[in-house]
Each structure stands twice: as C-alpha cells, then as structure tokens.
Amino acid sequence: MEAVFLAMVLMLSIFLGFELISKVPATLHTPLMSGANAISGITIVGALISAGGEAGAMSSYLGAAAVMFAMINVAGGYLVTNRMLSMFKKKDTSQTGGKS
Amino acid sequence: MEAVFLAMVLMLSIFLGFELISKVPATLHTPLMSGANAISGITIVGALISAGGEAGAMSSYLGAAAVMFAMINVAGGYLVTNRMLSMFKKKDTSQTGGKS
C-alpha cells in the first residue's frame, strides 16, 4: 500500500516539476541545470540511512561511500550554482535595480 | 504514518493547483469556476464508501444522501461547464480556426 502512496507522490511531483521548470527563462538555464543537479544529491538521505543502519558492515561501508559521493554532488552543486547566480545578481544591482 | 503520506500529497497538490490555475486566462474564469466546482463533487467517493459500507444503517443512509447531493454537484457541474465551453468552441470554428 505504501508503494501506491509513493506512486501518487511521484505522479504529482512529475507534473509539478514540469510546470515549475518550463517557466524558467532561457537566461537561467545553466544555473537551473546545475541547481537541479545539486538536488539530485538528495540520494544522500538514502545513503545516510544505510550508513547508519544495522544491516551489517558491508551495508554501512557502501552507505558511507554513498554519503561521500552524494555530498560532493550536493555541496559542489549548490556552491557552483550560487556562484553563477551571484553574477546575475551583481548585474541587477549595477543597473537601476527593479529589473527582473 | 498514512496521514504523513497524505500530508505530502496535500502539499504537492496545493502547489500544483496554484501553478495550473494561475495560468488560466481571464476569458475562461467562469468555466474554471464551475469546472472546479464540479471537481469538488469528488466527495462522492467518500459517500459511496460510506453508503456501501458495513458500519450500520445510519451510516448507509447518510452515505446515500451524500451520494445524491454529490451527484448533483458532479453531474450538474460538468454539464454546465461543458455547455459554456461549447460556446467558446463554436466561436473558434466560426472563425478561421486555429485561434486559441
């Protein structure tokens, strides 16, 4: 039964994802790409559960390795997106502002 | 735990609802209103479950009454929306078409 709930969540998220992202203007497509990439690091949640779980050493080690890789994705992704977006920001303030 | 899944579904649906509906142009606001109204008849699903369930006669009668009322909402809502929208349709075809 849980799987069915998850299916509903999946369906809704996919629709919502399409609605949200198709609104992003071309200007922001590169930050969107790297920002979305950072979000894909969410798999770290699964990694943490495995790493800290009691399913044995192998599972913990796999989990810990997964934590490391996912963390690269998360930290790197958000920071680089932020770097990029700050540039866009700078431009706005160098203007009269209020430009969106 | 089920309630938490439902909360997630609720959150996603609300966001999705806002995204979808804020895109509807002013022209279609009346049909949107009656179309949404028809959807609110979805409570008929709950009514059916109660009406057919085994929680006793009172529950069945309440459920059956609810089925009737919800059905008014559903049938009436969809039909009237369809009537309205068909008018919009007619106009389109009386035009050269392709106008959206």
Next chain:
Amino acid sequence: MSTVMINLWYVVAAALFIFGLKQLGSPATAVRGNMLSSLAMVIAIAVTLLNKEILTFELILVAAIIGAVIGAITAQKVEMTSMPEMVALFNGSGGIASLMVGWAALYNMGNTTFTDVTILLSIVIGGMTFSGSILAWGKLSEVMTSAAVVFGAQRIVNAGILVGLIACSVLFCMDPSVDSPYLYAVIALSLLFGVMAVLPIGGADMPVVISLLNSYSGLAACAAGFAINNNILIVAGSMVGAAGIILTNIMCKAMNRSLGHVLFSGFGAVKQATKVEGEVKPIVAEDAFLILEAAQSVTFVPGYGMAVAQAQHVVRELGELLEKNGAEVTYAIHPVAGRMPGHMNVLLAEANVPYDQLVEMEDINPRIDNVDVAVVIGANDVVNPSARNDENSPIYGMPIINVDQARTVFVLKRSMGSGFSGVDNPLFFGDNTRMLFGDAKQSIAAVVAEFKG
C-alpha cells in the same frame, strides 16, 4: 478489486484531473479538459464501486440517479446569466455531501483522534459551505433581500457562535461518539455560522463569496479525504481549494478591496463619495444611429446590465452592422464586469462574438482617446471615473475602463440609478456623454432597426 489496485486507479484519476485542469487553461483545449476531468470522476466513482467492501448497490444506484437527473436538468435549463446562482447551488450540494461523508465516517470503528479531528473539519467546513451557499443563492436569485443584513450585535453574536463551535468540537473530540450531543451541536452551529457569515454581505459581493465557498467545498473534500484515508479526495479537493482562492483573489484585486473588507463590512458604508451634479444629456436611438454611422472606431463596454437585459445577441448584430459600415469594432472587457470573473466573455461567446474582437482593460485604455464612440451597455462601476479622480469615493483606486476619455460615450441603462457599489457616477454628466435610457436590449434593437431600415 484489491485496495492497492483501487488506489492505483485513483492515481490515474488524479493525473486525469490534473491534465484536465491544465487543458482548461486555453480556449482551444478547454472542452477536452472538461471531458478529461469528468472522465477522471467517472473512473474514481467506478473503481470505488468495485471495492469489495461495498455491500448494497440498490440504495446507491437510486441516490446516484436522482442526483444525476437533478443536476443534469438544472444544468440544461440554467440561463448563462444565472451562472453564479447555479454554482452556488451546486456548491451547496457538495458541501452538504462532505458534511454527511464526515458524519458517516464517525460510524467507522477505531478512529484515531487525528481522524476524529479531520472528520470534524469536514463536517464544519461542509456545513458552512452548505448554508452559506444556499444563502448566497437566495440573495443572488432574489428569493430574499439581496441587501447586506447588518444589525448591532452582529459581531458579538458571530464571535459567540464561533466560540461555541470550537468548544463543542473540542468536547466532541474528547469523547467522540455518534450519539454525542456535541455532534449535533457542531452540525447546527456550523450551519448557523455559514448563514451568519454570509448575511452581512451584500448581494453584489456574492460572487466573491461563492468563489470562496467553492474553495471551502474543496477543503471540505480534503478534510474528508484525511478522515477516510483517501488520496483522490485530497488531490481533487486541494485543486478546487486553489482554484477558489485564486479566483477570489483576482476579484478582490480588480475591485480594489481586500478580502477582509468584502467579508466583514457592508459595502459603501465607510466613506461618502463627493456628491455628483451636472447636466444629463439624453439621446434617442435615431440620433445615436447617426453618430454611430459616422464613427470610424466603436468600442462596446458591456457590464452587468447587458447580462440582465440578455442583450448580447443584439449587441453582436449591431457590431456586425457597424463593421460592414467600415468601423473598427472592439469589445472592451473589464475583469470584474458582470457578476463573475469572465462573465462577459461567456455571454459574448454565447452570442458568437469573434474572439479577436475582445480586448482587455489594459489594452484598450492606452488607445481609448482614439475611439470615436464608446458604447457602455449596462456597465456602471467599471467605467466610473471617480475611481480615478475622487479620493473620497468608496471605489477610489479600482482600475476602470476610461470611457470618459473617448470622443463620445453612450451610456445605455434604464435610469440614473447606481450600480453594484451604490456609488454615483460622474460619467453620466460628462460633456461627451449621451444617456440612452431604456432596457439595453430594446435600445440596441432600436439602433439596429435604424441601421437596417
């Protein structure tokens, strides 16, 4: 069917509802969108009936058929001008259904407190929606006075009801049972609350109220969904909730009022507008015809009066004649002209007015001074220049169509009476304004007759 299968079908139905709403976003696909949405409803109903827990079908079948017939007949017979009343009635049915679903869910075994709370929510919201909608219907269809009913101790009484409602709810949740007297108290109080909430609101504000109640009926379905652990109720219910809130918001913005103001204060009571005086210049159909015949560009500005007079067909006829005569014809639609958002669009669509002749307020205003004749058909507030000029006016700040800046303005109405807001209109006294008194349909028909003969 197993519960898992049923719920998978609910996922499909939810996806169809979403697709349907998406397609409702453009006139080209809207009919299909509505079909998809109704297909979703059919699926949801069908799989629920296949639930093996459903024991008796006879009762359900009879109830469903009665409901469907009532709904279908009403839907077929209703005039396009009475859409608000219609939606109010349907909405009320949905509300009472949610109330009953919640009530029936109390008979289930082993409800948790959380479930009891959601059941109560579905009862309270459903009940308010029901009684509020019925009252709104009464006001709109003029079964009862459409005026705002205000009395002295109103706020105190309402606060009392609210406190009582909350108290009874808490008491009920502490010892939930189907025989609990608090249950009946909650039902009674929520019905009463719906009435009291709508009473002080004037008939003309009803569309805002209906849209809000529509949103509530979605929320009631959501609450019922939590009460019986049902996904599809939550998805569909929250879509309705969102739609209602967005539309309410649009209306309030276009009227330049806050929702709180609509709900809690009888309209116009606040400020007194500067008194308007001046000379009124009436005109007869023959003269109006002469001016229109000479016009290069004509803009029709329809309002609630066009709906009342059912003048849309004859307006379209006049528009076509003017076009044949070489004039450029447009229809300027104010977002809250009429009594529902998009009201005028529906009426003009009914009369087959071509789509591309409809222009929005923002598009017509910048070029209104190039319009030779603006023909105001039963509109009043949406063309009231005091919204622009008179800081003392209750409608000051509301965006309007600036017909007073057109070269000539014809105002078609039956009297010097005011519109929905009850505010005087200086437009009627303008130098370039000519009043064509009488029922809008007859006035236009007279002009059309001049053209033809």
Next chain:
Amino acid sequence: MSTVMINLWYVVAAALFIFGLKQLGSPATAVRGNMLSSLAMVIAIAVTLLNKEILTFELILVAAIIGAVIGAITAQKVEMTSMPEMVALFNGSGGIASLMVGWAALYNMGNTTFTDVTILLSIVIGGMTFSGSILAWGKLSEVMTSAAVVFGAQRIVNAGILVGLIACSVLFCMDPSVDSPYLYAVIALSLLFGVMAVLPIGGADMPVVISLLNSYSGLAACAAGFAINNNILIVAGSMVGAAGIILTNIMCKAMNRSLGHVLFSGFGAVKQATKVEGEVKPIVAEDAFLILEAAQSVTFVPGYGMAVAQAQHVVRELGELLEKNGAEVTYAIHPVAGRMPGHMNVLLAEANVPYDQLVEMEDINPRIDNVDVAVVIGANDVVNPSARNDENSPIYGMPIINVDQARTVFVLKRSMGSGFSGVDNPLFFGDNTRMLFGDAKQSIAAVVAEFKG
C-alpha cells in the same frame, strides 16, 4: 525523532525544494531560490541523522566532510567556461551514490519483489549515470578524444549488453541475495552500458547527454526512494528528472534534431552539404575600428569561441566604448550558442553586461536589417545561413540569427575552420562579411586599443 515526525519534516523539505525551484524562475529571486533549495537539503539531511535507527556517526561524519570539501573546492575553482564538465562530474557522483544506496538496501531484511525491482532500477540507472557522466566529462575536458567513437558492430554489441542486463536483472530478482553473482553482473553491465551509450556521441553533443544524464540521476534517486520507501527522494528526484528532460528537449529543438538522432548517430554523417566557395575578405583591427566608430547600431553575437577565448570582459568593454560613442549596442543570444543552454547569459552576466542589452533570437531577427554592424564573436553554427537556405545541409531547418542580413558582418575566429557541427559556413564568403582572424579576445582587445588610443 519518530518516523512520523521525520516524514513530516520531509514534507517541509519537499515544500522548500519546490519553492526554491519556483524562485529559480526569475533572475531577481534565483539566488534566494538556490538558498531555499539548499536549506531543504540541510533539513532533509539533519532529520535523517536524528533518526534513532542511526547507530554510528563517525563513519558518516568523515564521509560527509570529505565529500563536502571535495565538492566545495571544485565548485570554487571551476571556470565558468567549464560548467558542462563540472555538472558531468557532480552528476557522476550522484549516480554512483544512487547505485550504492540501492546496493546497500539489498542488505535490508524482508524486501518484497517490488522493492527488489526498484533497488535494481536504482542500481542500473545510477550505474549508467555514473559511467556515462564520467565518459562525458572525459570527452568535454579533452582527457580523451572528443570525437564520436563509432565501430562496425556497435549496435549489435550494445543490444547484447542490454539483453544481458535485462536477463541478469530478471535472474537476480528471481532469487535476490547480496551474494548473487547476478548482482555483480548487473552492476558491471550497467556501468558498461553507460560507457557504450555515450561513446558514439560526439563531444559537442555532450551537453545534451549531460542534461539527459542529469535527468537520469533524478530518476535513480526516485528509484532509490521507492526502494527505501522514502518520500523526499521521490519528490526531489522527479523534479530533477523533469528539469533534465525539459532542458534536453529545449536543446534538441534549438538544434533542430531529435533526441534519437543525438543519441544514436554520429553527427553530420547523414548528408553532405553543398560545397561552399567564394572570396574571403579579411580585415584588420584598425579597419574594423573605423567601421565600428561610424556605426549607429551594433549587435554582438557571441558563441562558443567567446567562451574559449574568455573574451566576455573585453567584449563588454568594447560595448561600453561603442555606447559612449553613440551607438546602440545589443547582444543577441542564440538559445544554443555555446555548449549549454544559457551558457552565453552566464558568461555575459559574469562580465557585468547589463541585463536589458541581451536580446533573444526571435527579437533580433525581425530588425536585423537595421543593424549596421553584427559582430560575430566565435559563433559559427548559430549564424550559418545554410540552415536557412541549403536543404542539403545537415543543419537545415535549425533556427539561426540572420546576421547575414545585417549591413555589415564581422566574424571573429581563428581560422576558416568549422564549428561544432562540422558544416561549412557560407556566411564567411558573403559580400558584406569581413573576417577578423585571430583569437577573439586579442582581436577585440586590439579594437578596444584603437578606440582608446
């Protein structure tokens, strides 16, 4: 924290992810959007750590810190021009993490077959994403040949791998165990498949591939979410999946190619373009300066070469000088100029070019014949008129910026070499075209020097 509480926090995190993506939709709020999204990530991580089932923190802490440091350093050091490689690498990390999460989930007790299937999906998609991304990174950073590697039996080999992968998956699901040899086979085959899928794709098509792989890494997270019954993985994963697919689609459309064409056929192999011949008219910086000085309107059309030459700063300088000189300066951005969607926007933003000077292809083309000088800076395919004129060209039908219709065109590049698509460019032989050979940065700098001195 109880499981219910944790999951409620996941709902909050999901809402923040959604808000974040919503705000990423406008430059004014995008920074905040990214912050919200990272806040959501922090919340998701934090509440997961508070799960009482988590026993050992040391290992986790070490792993997390190592990962964070690597990620942070890479993010700080990367050049804006190397964004595609960077995203590829990060994407690869995400992929291998999903693979490992799936693998580790196999050690849980009592998995149902459904769970096993989703575990396998997360392993397969994660593995493909990982090896594919690494290969894409290799091609883009020119660690290896960026050419499409095509060999005779490729399709047969790939089909074989795919069949093997499916067979091993089925065999594994029939008797799932962490020691199953089929598990190792599945892991190996999915890694191999990722490599084989990316091998035949040319380096310049990599951005499409990366965007697609990005989408896959989201899907892998989704699958992992099903495997461990976790909501937040599904919500966030499907957002990423949607983003990747939308961007892939945009790129394919702007290149006028189908996704299938990108994935399965080495580019340009299909048709032979009509041979281009004519006279090339080179120009030197001094003469270019004289013409620019006299120009009333100048449009810069940047392309991949500007990124390579890192010429964006000096371009902005020239733009400012021209404006001071009284010319109207715009930057015309083609949707697939550069190597990522929005690539040029990021570079010009980095160089502080004012926002309102950027115009899109659709806006510049109608008025391009009023442009005195179009300065093409390291762009090639996106201004190739054979996309408009030559039905035999492999890029026929791709929408381009019609610089050949401007009064004068300067093309800044190092040679007569072709661009990404390998197609000859008749623009270089146009009557109104002047070639300014050399590295874009040096060429522009030379013109700037003329202006200043």
